[in-house]
Amino acid sequence: MSFTRYLEITAALWFTDVRMPTVERDGYEDWFHEVRKMIDEFNNHYAHSYHPLWLNCLDESMSSWLDKFCPGFMCVPCKPHPFGNEYHSIADRDDGKSIMWHVKLVEGKDRPKKAGGQWVFPTEFPGYGKTTTTMLEMTKPIHGKGKVVVGDSGFCVREGVVECHKRGVWFQAYFKKRGNWPR
Secondary structure, eight states: OOHHHHHHHHHTOOSOSSOOOOHHHHSOOOTTHHHHHHHHHHHHHHHHHOOOOSEEEEEEEEEEOOOTTSTTOEEOTTSSSOEEEEEEEEEEEETTEEEEEEEEEOOGGGOOBOTTSOBSSOOSSTTSOHHHHHHHHHHGGGTTTTOEEEEOGGGOOHHHHHHHHHTTOEEEEOOOOOTTOOO
């Protein structure tokens, strides 16, 4: 395929059919506009069409990206590919194959806000810390179903574990012992 043909094809590819928000018209900019609807549709599809098994794993993933000017660019040194976009993902093992059934993009400093300071896309679980909110959002499709979720040490937050238990999700997390802990 020629390079010109490649450019013609890629120019016709779109991830969304919603027009891009602007500050003048909508009061905010959304740097993740192109992928937001695709991620939402992915999550909706799996929430309605897939029934996870009893044991699931919640973790952070990196999408490798070398351009530091991409929206949501992060450096997470402990990852094999430390530069790029970070995602929270939850998966289970069905027939020996991992099936990721919910994804959340970590927007960081590029999360869109309105002029008044409110979030453009507010959480369904206000009033909790960031980690607890993430745990509740990621496990929402299995609330009340008695499933088990295993998280790494980043999700070892007492408030989050308790709130998941209140909603019928049995959460367990690995933790790393540090010096002078517990106090």
